[in-house]
Amino acid sequence: xxxxxxxxxxxxxxxxxxxxxxxxxxxxxxxxxxxxxxxxxxxxxxxxxxxxxxxxxxxxxxxxxxxxxxxxxxxxxxxxxxxxxxxxxxxxxxxxxxxxxxxxxxxxxxxxxxxxxxxxxxxxxxxxxxxxxxxxxxxxxxxxxxxxxxxxxxxxxxxxxxxxxxxxxxxxxxxxxxxxxxxxxxxxxxxxxxxxxxxxxxxxxxxxxxxxxxxxxxxxxxxxxxxxxxxxxxxxxxxxxxxxxxxxxxxxxxx
Amino acid sequence: xxxxxxxxxxxxxxxxxxxxxxxxxxxxxxxxxxxxxxxxxxxxxxxxxxxxxxxxxxxxxxxxxxxxxxxxxxxxxxxxxxxxxxxxxxxxxxxxxxxxxxxxxxxxxxxxxxxxxxxxxxxxxxxxxxxxxxxxxxxxxxxxxxxxxxxxxxxxxxxxxxxxxxxxxxxxxxxxxxxxxxxxxxxxxxxxxxxxxxxxxxxxxxxxxxxxxxxxxxxxxxxxxxxxxxxxxxxxxxxxxxxxxxxxxxxxxxxxxxxxxxxxxxxxxxxxxxxxxxxxxxxxxxxxxxxxxxxxxxxxxxxxxxxxxxxxxxxxxxxxxxxxxxxxxxxxxxxxxxxxxxxxxxxxxxxxxxxxxxxxxxxxxxxxxxxxxxxxxxxxxxxxxxxxxxxxxxxxxxxxxxxxxxxxxxxxxxxxxxxxxxxxxxxxxxxxxxxxxxxxxxxxxxxxxxxxxxxxxxxxxxxxxxxxxxxxxxxxxxxxxxxxx
Numbered sequence: 001x002x003x004x005x006x007x008x009x010x011x012x013x014x015x016x017x018x019x020x021x022x023x024x025x026x027x028x029x030x031x032x033x034x035x036x037x038x039x040x041x042x043x044x045x046x047x048x049x050x051x052x053x054x055x056x057x058x059x060x061x062x063x064x065x066x067x068x069x070x071x072x073x074x075x076x077x078x079x080x081x082x083x084x085x086x087x088x089x090x091x092x093x094x095x096x097x098x099x100x101x102x103x104x105x106x107x108x109x110x111x112x113x114x115x116x117x118x119x120x121x122x123x124x125x126x127x128x129x130x131x132x133x134x135x136x137x138x139x140x141x142x143x144x145x146x147x148x149x150x151x152x153x154x155x156x157x158x159x160x161x162x163x164x165x166x167x168x169x170x171x172x173x174x175x176x177x178x179x180x181x182x183x184x185x186x187x188x189x190x191x192x193x194x195x196x197x198x199x200x201x202x203x204x205x206x207x208x209x210x211x212x213x214x215x216x217x218x219x220x221x222x223x224x225x226x227x228x229x230x231x232x233x234x235x236x237x238x239x240x241x242x243x244x245x246x247x248x249x250x251x252x253x254x255x
Numbered sequence: 256x257x258x259x260x261x262x263x264x265x266x267x268x269x270x271x272x273x274x275x276x277x278x279x280x281x282x283x284x285x286x287x288x289x290x291x292x293x294x295x296x297x298x299x300x301x302x303x304x305x306x307x308x309x310x311x312x313x314x315x316x317x318x319x320x321x322x323x324x325x326x327x328x329x330x331x332x333x334x335x336x337x338x339x340x341x342x343x344x345x346x347x348x349x350x351x352x353x354x355x356x357x358x359x360x361x362x363x364x365x366x367x368x369x370x371x372x373x374x375x376x377x378x379x380x381x382x383x384x385x386x387x388x389x390x391x392x393x394x395x396x397x398x399x400x401x402x403x404x405x406x407x408x409x410x411x412x413x414x415x416x417x418x419x420x421x422x423x424x425x426x427x428x429x430x431x432x433x434x435x436x437x438x439x440x441x442x443x444x445x446x447x448x449x450x451x452x453x454x455x456x457x458x459x460x461x462x463x464x465x466x467x468x469x470x471x472x473x474x475x476x477x478x479x480x481x482x483x484x485x486x487x488x489x490x491x492x493x494x495x496x497x498x499x500x501x502x503x504x505x506x507x508x509x510x511x512x513x514x515x516x517x518x519x520x521x522x523x524x525x526x527x528x529x530x531x532x533x534x535x536x537x538x539x540x541x542x543x544x545x546x547x548x549x550x551x552x553x554x555x556x557x558x559x560x561x562x563x564x565x566x567x568x569x570x571x572x573x574x575x576x577x578x579x580x581x582x583x584x585x586x587x588x589x590x591x592x593x594x595x596x597x598x599x600x601x602x603x604x605x606x607x608x609x610x611x612x613x614x615x616x617x618x619x620x621x622x623x624x625x626x627x628x629x630x631x632x633x634x635x636x637x638x639x640x641x642x643x644x645x646x647x648x649x650x651x652x653x654x655x656x657x658x659x660x661x662x663x664x665x666x667x668x669x670x671x672x673x674x675x676x677x678x679x680x681x682x683x684x685x686x687x688x689x690x691x692x693x694x695x696x697x698x699x700x701x702x703x704x705x706x707x708x709x710x711x712x713x714x715x716x717x718x719x720x721x722x723x724x725x726x727x728x729x730x731x732x733x734x735x736x737x738x739x740x
Contacts, residue, residue, distance in 0.1 A: 198358075205361055217341075218537075219580040 003236040004029035007081045008234065011064050011127060012091030014039035016197035018147065018152040018183075019046050020223030021088055022228050026055035028231065029079055031237070034059040035073065035091070064123035074130035086132050086142040086234045089168075092161075093119025097193075098157045098202040108159050116164035121171055128175060132184075141184035142234045143170045147245065149192045152253045156213055169245055176243030185242040187233045192249025210238045217250030258285045262347065264444045265292045266451045266467045268305045273298060292468055296476040302466045303436055307408050308465040310434035311649060317461075319379065319389045322429055325461055327372035329453040332349045334367060340449045348418050352443050353588030354546060362545060363446070365702065366419045368424060374705035379430065381706040382716045387434065389719075398726030403430025403719040406509075412472075412500055413447065414491040415440025415548035421447040424489060425465065429716045434716070436481050440492075443529035447501050449646035464623035467628060472496060477505060487492040487511065493559040511717055513710055516551035516636055518666035519660070520697055521653045521682070523674030527563020527570070534572065535673050538698030540577040542671055544626075547587050547640040552669050552693075552701050555639045556646040558656045567649035568616065576620035578626035578643060587625045587643050597640040598624040605629045634659050653678075657685050664690030668710060673696040 008014045014036035023046070026032045032050060036043035043059035049194060050057040058080075062073040077084055093115050103112065106185045124145055135141025145167050150162040169188050170186045176186040185246050193200060212218055232238055247253045273292040280287040314322075332338050344363060349356040368374075374639070379386035383403065384438040385393045409428045413421040421437060425447060428435045437447055447467050455462030470477050472492075482488055487509045490500040497514035504510050520542065526535045526559035542554055557574075590598070602619055609615045614632030627644035634648045634656040650656035653674065660667060667690040674682060683694055692711030693703065697712065703709070733739060 205357075213537075218533075218577065219583060222583065 001028050001167045001231060001237065003231065003235055005078065006030045006085040006234070007033070007083050007229050008086040008088070009033045009035060009077065009084060009087070009131070010035070010088040010090055010126070011035045011123065013088075014043035014070060016048065016199060017191065017194055017223045017226045018088075018090040020227040021090065022046060022057065024224070024227035024231055025086075025234070026050040026053070026057055030086070032057040032112065033077055033081075034066070035062055037061070037063055037091070038209065042141045047154075064089075064126055065093075065118050067126050070126040070130050074134075075214055078134060083137075083138060084131050084134050085140065087127050088129055088230055088234075089124035090145070091119070092116075092199075095119075095158070095161050095199060097156070097158065097161075097200055099204065099207050101202075102156065102158055103160075103195070105157070112160040113163060115226050116160040117167060120161075120164040122232050124168055124171060128186075132179070133186050135179075138180045139154060139183040141179070141182070143172075143175065143179075143184065143186040144230050144233045145169075145186070146230075147172075147188045147190045149152050149190045149247055149249045149253045151190070152247070152255065155193075155214075156207065172245070174242045185233070185238065187238070188245040189226060190245050190246070190247045190249070190253070191226045192221045192252050194223055194226060196224060211252070215250040215252045219250060221248055221250065259288060260391055261283055261290060262343070262344075262445075263290045264448055265290075266448050266462075266465065267292075267302050268309060268463045268466065269717060271298070271302055271305065271466075280347070280350055282346060282451055284647065285346070285563070286287055287347060287350075294468060294470060294477055299436075299477050299480040300484065302468075303408065303480060306434035306436065306464050306466050307484070309460070310408065310432070313431070313460045314432050314434070314464045317428065319386050319432075322461075323372055323379070324374045325376060325454070325458050326426055326429060328457040329450065330370045330372075332456065332680075333450070333455050334364070334371075335366075338402040340453055344418075344446055344449055347445055348443065351445060352415075354418070354558075355585040355588070358545065358585045359514060362701075363419050367422070369702075369705045370422070375426070375430070377706045378427075378714065381593035388721075389430070392722075392724060395723075398722040400729065402722050403431070404718050404722060405433045407484045408434035408436065408487075409718070410481045410488045411435060411437040412490040412492065412496070413437055413439050413487070414493075414496070417546050418443050419446045419551075419689065420491070422450045424491070425450065427714055427718065429464075429587040431715055433487070433718070434464045435466065436491045437465070438472075438478075438481065439467055439469040441471065442621050467703055473499060475503075480504070482508070489513075502542065511712075513551075515668045516586055516667060516710065517556075517557040517663060518552055518554050518669035518671070518700060519636070520548035520554040520655070520671035521558045521674065522560065522570070522679060522697070522702065524560045524562040525675040525678075526673035526697075527560070527565055529564045532563060532565050532570070533573075535697065536573050536577050538673075538696075539671070540574065540581050541698050542700040543645050544578070544581045544585065544587070544643055548639075548643055549700055552695075552703060553641075554645065554647060554669075554671055554700060555641070556636055557671075558634065558648050558650050558653055560653050561649060561651055567647060568630055571616065571628050574645070574647065575626070575628040578628065578645075579620060582620065582625045582643070590624060590642060594640070594642060595624050596628060598644060601629075601640045602627055602642060631682055635662060635710075636660050653682060654685065657682070657689065660686075660691070663688045669690045669695055669700055670705075671695055671700040693724065 008030045013022045013034040014156040022032045034043045048060045062069040072205045147165045151166040274384045277292045278289040320439045349359045388403045392402040411424045451465045489511045491513045494515040497512045604616045616630040618628040634650045636659045670691045
């Protein structure tokens with residue numbers, strides 16, 4: 001897949017989808033940077049595990065919503081690894097997907113939206129902003145943003161979360177338009193409900209079953225399923241694809 | 256950050272002290288020190304007489320309504336997701352049994368719900384015209400008075416295949432006011448102990464009538480005194496276990512046994528229309544996969560009728576794909592070498608038959624033993640080595656296929672049925688006459704409803720003695736009232 005020795009930064013990679021993406025890049029020979037906010041142990045365990053399997057990985061703490069911290073992390077990456085080839089914006093503000101305790105439309109506060117906007121779009125903005133100069137310099141780069149298929153099909157209306165993810169898709173497309181000229185592609189991957197992850201743990205069996213019922217492939221996504229399409233966007237196989245959103249949800253959303 | 260938690264996998268009245276041996280279980284960041292008892296024959300006698308003493312001093316005279324209330328309070332605790340013992344069970348049972356964590360969490364919760372107060376009342380009302388006859392002599396409609404006496408104590412020999420079912424037996428014993436000695440299986444000793452602990456939190460004296468101990472089945476030194484000291488023996492398990500226990504019980508002592516049973520499913524063409532076929536397959540997969548098919552309620556064969564939108568063979572293929580998805584969602588437990596071998600032999604046997612031009616197709620998980628589907632063009636009946644392996648038999652009509660089960664009468668139990676309503680009673684009559692004792696919907700085969708007739712019998716009535724005072728006695732005795740006119 002031509003991902004060997006590529007320097008890949010994955011945000012929010014200490015667990016769930018992010019961790020699966022990190023492992024998959026590592027298995028293709030990439031140099032993986034596992035960014036985390038607070039799960040130091042988990043992130044370091046993943047890096048250690050990758051290294052015992054003969055891969056290359058490092059865990060770096062940074063709050064992606066904080067521009068200073070992101071800049072420091074990027075400086076650290078450039079200083080130690082020389083470049084940045086791929087960034088995967090996977091981090092999100094803490095969110096519990098619980099259909100029973102979610103806020104209804106008439107309970108939503110503007111702050112709720114703001115918090116998701118901060119975590120999803122501001123985080124991606126900071127990362128992209130910091131990576132862009134280096135990608136432009138080498139006339140090559142891959143930016144992959146993780147959105148959600150809830151933006152196309154709100155099975156459960158998680159207003160704040162899905163709105164912020166939709167904004168991230170808008171951000172993706174605009175960035176793609178402007179960065180294409182520099183040989184940088186920007187794409188989005190849109191997972192369906194992914195199980196098992198910590199975020200989806202509170203989505204009860206009945207809701208999971210009803211989603212499975214609507215899904216042509218008759219199961220939920222696994223973190224590895226999502227990782228596969230992220231690697232596709234990072235690889236040369238997708239060299240002429242930009243501004244796209246790929247649904248990885250077993251066919252639940254078709255468009 | 257490691258936390259060490261001590262867990263007693265047995266329960267006795269508090270004054271009993273047993274030596275213990277420890278087993279360590281590592282689970283994430285926790286270390287569990289499992290404390291197993293070392294029991295002598297002498298200990299067993301002491302425990303048995305103590306639970307009986309505690310029972311006569313307390314439980315024997317407790318009104319049934321109060322017993323129900325107390326069990327309900329313990330059940331309520333378990334229905335709280337944050338209840339410490341439930342959380343402990345959710346963590347430990349998957350490790351001890353190998354069952355998928357999510358499956359255990361879901362099934363234990365569903366199971367405990369069947370013991371809410373309203374369901375306990377249902378149990379009682381199902382079998383007693385007046386549950387109060389467990390408390391006192393009650394008038395009968397035909398005249399006279401009757402009272403039900405439960406056994407002084409019951410020796411329960413539990414099986415370990417399905418977590419939690421032991422609780423059912425314990426509750427039956429409490430409802431008839433009996434002391435209990437429960438022998439748990441080494442493969443799942445935990446849930447009955449934890450439930451008894453919850454009872455103790457509700458009413459310590461009530462829990463003092465219960466002893467739950469794990470030991471290796473067949474240990475005469477313990478089983479003989481346990482049987483001797485009990486009025487009734489209830490045994491669950493394989494045919495072998497049941498026979499061995501029965502041999503030890505002297506003539507005249509009551510034994511209730513729940514041994515080897517086989518269940519199956521029937522899917523009619525009405526459930527195989529384009530709008531229903533996937534759902535039928537999905538639900539059946541659930542029936543086959545829950546607790547890795549270890550319960551006697553789970554199907555081992557399924558009859559699929561021709562004439563639907565998908566053929567029986569396509570049904571088998573889609574069932575195979577669905578079994579694979581289920582395995583991804585809730586992986587099957589890791590098997591012992593012996594169990595894995597028996598699945599390999601099972602596959603080989605039918606692959607060989609297929610090679611010899613028998614109308615058979617074999618579908619299975621290619622990387623491991625996680626699931627196996629054997630498709631038969633001709634109707635028949637067969638058991639499987641369990642652990643998610645199933646026969647699919649094609650048939651022109653379910654009514655005709657039913658004849659295939661007849662030779663297995665003594666082993667038959669549940670039939671999961673998906674047909675049009677006008678065929679329900681025709682099939683039920685037929686299946687009933689062949690020995691089946693329960694019809695359930697598919698998708699719920701593993702969830703028997705409260706108040707059901709377990710293996711076709713009664714639950715509480717089989718445990719009690721009914722004592723009658725004949726109708727003329729009370730009238731006759733009036734004459735001896737010194738104050739009589």
